[in-house]
Amino acid sequence: MDAFTTHTGTVAPLRRSAVDTDQIIPAEYLKRITRTGFEDGLFVAWRTNEPDFVLNKPEFADASILVAGPDFGTGSSREHAVWALLDGGFRVVISSRFADIFKNNSTKAGLLTVVLPQAEVEALWAAAEADPTTQVTVDLQAKQITYSPGGGQSTTVPFDADDYTRWRLLEGLDDVGLTERHLADVEAYEARRPAWLPKALPAIPA
Amino acid sequence: MPKTLAEKVYDAHVVRSTSGEPDLLYIDLHLVHEVTSPQAFDGLRAAGRTVRRPDLTMATEDHNVPTLDILSPIADPVSRAQVDALRRNAAEFGIRLAPMGDRDQGIVHVIGPQLGLTQPGMTIVCGDSHTSTHGAFGALAFGIGTSEVEHVLATQTLPQYRPRQMSVTVDGELAPGVSAKDIILAVIAQIGTNGAAGHVIEYRGSAIEALSMESRMTICNMSIEAGAKAGLIAPDQTAFDFLQGRPHAPQGADWDAAVEYWSTLRTDEGAVFDAEVVLDASSLTPFVTWGTNPGQGLPISERVPDPAEMADEGERRAAEQALAYMGLTPGTPLTEIEVDTVFLGSCTNGRIEDLRVAADLLRGRKIDPGTRMLVVPGSVGVKSQAEAEGLDKVFVDAGAEWRGAGCSMCLGMNPDQLKPGERSASTSNRNFQGRQGKGGRTHLVSPSVAAATALTGRLTAPADLIGA
Ligand code: SF4
Numbered sequence: 001m002d003a004f005t006t007h008t009g010t011v012a013p014l015r016r017s018a019v020d021t022d023q024i025i026p027a028e029y030l031k032r033i034t035r036t037g038f039e040d041g042l043f044v045a046w047r048t049n050e051p052d053f054v055l056n057k058p059e060f061a062d063a064s065i066l067v068a069g070p071d072f073g074t075g076s077s078r079e080h081a082v083w084a085l086l087d088g089g090f091r092v093v094i095s096s097r098f099a100d101i102f103k104n105n106s107t108k109a110g111l112l113t114v115v116l117p118q119a120e121v122e123a124l125w126a127a128a129e130a131d132p133t134t135q136v137t138v139d140l141q142a143k144q145i146t147y148s149p150g151g152g153q154s155t156t157v158p159f160d161a162d163d164y165t166r167w168r169l170l171e172g173l174d175d176v177g178l179t180e181r182h183l184a185d186v187e188a189y190e191a192r193r194p195a196w197l198p199k200a201l202p203a204i205p206a
Numbered sequence: 207m208p209k210t211l212a213e214k215v216y217d218a219h220v221v222r223s224t225s226g227e228p229d230l231l232y233i234d235l236h237l238v239h240e241v242t243s244p245q246a247f248d249g250l251r252a253a254g255r256t257v258r259r260p261d262l263t264m265a266t267e268d269h270n271v272p273t274l275d276i277l278s279p280i281a282d283p284v285s286r287a288q289v290d291a292l293r294r295n296a297a298e299f300g301i302r303l304a305p306m307g308d309r310d311q312g313i314v315h316v317i318g319p320q321l322g323l324t325q326p327g328m329t330i331v332c333g334d335s336h337t338s339t340h341g342a343f344g345a346l347a348f349g350i351g352t353s354e355v356e357h358v359l360a361t362q363t364l365p366q367y368r369p370r371q372m373s374v375t376v377d378g379e380l381a382p383g384v385s386a387k388d389i390i391l392a393v394i395a396q397i398g399t400n401g402a403a404g405h406v407i408e409y410r411g412s413a414i415e416a417l418s419m420e421s422r423m424t425i426c427n428m429s430i431e432a433g434a435k436a437g438l439i440a441p442d443q444t445a446f447d448f449l450q451g452r453p454h455a456p457q458g459a460d461w462d463a464a465v466e467y468w469s470t471l472r473t474d475e476g477a478v479f480d481a482e483v484v485l486d487a488s489s490l491t492p493f494v495t496w497g498t499n500p501g502q503g504l505p506i507s508e509r510v511p512d513p514a515e516m517a518d519e520g521e522r523r524a525a526e527q528a529l530a531y532m533g534l535t536p537g538t539p540l541t542e543i544e545v546d547t548v549f550l551g552s553c554t555n556g557r558i559e560d561l562r563v564a565a566d567l568l569r570g571r572k573i574d575p576g577t578r579m580l581v582v583p584g585s586v587g588v589k590s591q592a593e594a595e596g597l598d599k600v601f602v603d604a605g606a607e608w609r610g611a612g613c614s615m616c617l618g619m620n621p622d623q624l625k626p627g628e629r630s631a632s633t634s635n636r637n638f639q640g641r642q643g644k645g646g647r648t649h650l651v652s653p654s655v656a657a658a659t660a661l662t663g664r665l666t667a668p669a670d671l672i673g674a
Pocket residue numbers: 268269313314315334336552553554612613616617634635
């Protein structure tokens with residue numbers, strides 16, 4: 001996983017709520033067995049059918065920070081949604097509320113999800129729409145977002161990030177490796193498990 | 207301290223707990239399918255890791271599989287490559303696989319309970335959000351992403367934060383023709399598609415206790431559509447009876463030991479929930495969705511809502527977008543909406559009870575000539591049982607198509623898809639834009655509403671058929 005410390009880029013204002021993972025990437029794009037190359041499926045239905053969809057506008061084409069309405073990433077557990085956003089050039093998604101699995105998946109793949117109050121989301125939307133070149137800096141170390149709405153005075157918005165996840169993202173650490181340090185605990189637990197718990201192997205005829 | 211059912215199951219699986227870090231949770235059963243696993247196996251290979259507990263892992267082919275001509279190779283080369291990858295990975299890592307054509311093949315959430323691998327008090331994960339289905343047995347079961355699939359394969363554990371607790375209490379008696387699907391659609395309409403984020407839902411109350419295991423699975427299945435991490439129901443005699451004698455259920459003295467433990471799995475008197483929702487079962491009628499998320503639903507006797515009357519701006523915008531996509535006009539009675547296709551199947555409503563309910567309504571009748579109905583059993587086991595009961599004949603005689611087992615039109619990864627603009631009544635769990643095929647329009651319904659709708663060609667409550 002790539003480490004995430006700080007990122008500066010422009011914002012794509014996605015004025016939609018409850019963006020489900022079927023919209024982020026539809027099922028037909030999930031047939032690939034690779035971990036990259038999903039950018040062609042990113043929001044493909046909206047990009048194809050809606051000429052004024054935000055990512056179809058040239059001024060937002062290079063945005064790397066997606067700012068969306070509440071309940072982003074609901075539905076399917078497909079981590080492909082996170083990969084598609086990364087492949088599509090996004091490093092940060094901001095919303096007032098994320099679906100749990102999506103949020104979890106992003107922390108595993110190095111996409112930063114930031115929860116901000118809806119009012120701050122609206123302010124970012126307004127700033128990006130007024131001037132799509134507005135540079136926004138997301139600093140995970142300092143847990144804050146900085147930008148200058150309308151090119152005027154700089155504003156700083158703090159955000160929450162739990163210390164453990166933040167540390168993992170800052171260091172770009174792989175969870176499996178971290179867990180393997182506790183193998184002795186896993187073995188001790190396994191020794192305590194009741195013998196009657198089911199096993200898939202060997203197969204038992206019905 | 208008094209604990210909820212979910213807390214008891216969680217606590218019993220903590221391998222390691224240190225402040226400032228997530229808990230490490232042991233996973234009793236890991237279910238695997240072809241779509242979310244290839245990159246996880248690649249990750250293992252790249253790191254030179256093995257599967258820690260192949261004996262606690264079970265794989266099946268479900269999302270991509272065709273439901274016609276299932277013994278020939280899959281025609282779509284990309285789907286075939288994904289299924290082939292699962293076969294190679296299962297063989298290489300020593301995992302049991304139920305491939306197409308196998309007696310145990312089926313939708314991953316149908317076969318776990320069917321084989322008796324799903325048992326009370328377990329932790330169960332799968333790279334699939336509807337893993338919550340297994341909570342019907344009092345298991346803590348939840349969907350995970352591909353990186354987590356790799357983590358479980360490698361370590362049989364997952365780092366987790368303690369979820370919050372929500373109770374959904376449903377008391378009272380359901381009217382005839384009203385089912386578990388209507389309960390859960392009503393719950394989601396009430397709390398919203400992400401209203402239970404961060405929570406595990408425990409469904410309780412007399413209406414839940416009266417439900418069969420199949421119906422309980424329907425409810426727990428859709429917990430994720432309310433954004434919940436998991437949904438569960440305290441195991442009782444109904445659950446024990448369902449499990450007894452299944453291939454992987456404990457036997458003899460083990461059975462007694464298991465039942466003794468399972469009987470302790472209920473929420474203690476005085477345990478505290480972070481959120482509580484109450485519903486009166488007797489007030490419920492069949493529910494259908496009109497929009498493009500499962501929370502946009504109403505009783506079937508209502509009309510398509512008018513976004514202009516919605517006070518909340520976000521809700522109004524979402525409703526406008528949904529109605530434009532669905533091609534619906536505010537004020538239209540829901541029962542006047544005509545459908546092209548009826549889909550009976552999926553991990554929500556593709557079990558034997560669902561097929562029986564629908565067959566009872568179709569027996570001796572013909573479906574509307576302008577409507578096609580696809581009946582897709584959730585597993586090969588369900589298919590065989592339905593055929594033994596003669597249900598396949600009922601469906602075919604009524605003019606429906608009887609198919610092989612799999613996810614099918616629930617998400618249209620196989621050839622079973624809606625065409626752009628086509629409208630379906632579907633017993634599945636998601637009415638997202640394009641979910642059942644590009645441009646397809648989905649109304650979520652119960653199996654009996656699906657059957658009644660197939661007979662008339664428009665959204666229909668079963669009660670309105672009587673005497674028809
Ligand atoms: S039936 Fe539908 S919801 Fe269930 S596992 Fe298959 S695709 Fe997912």
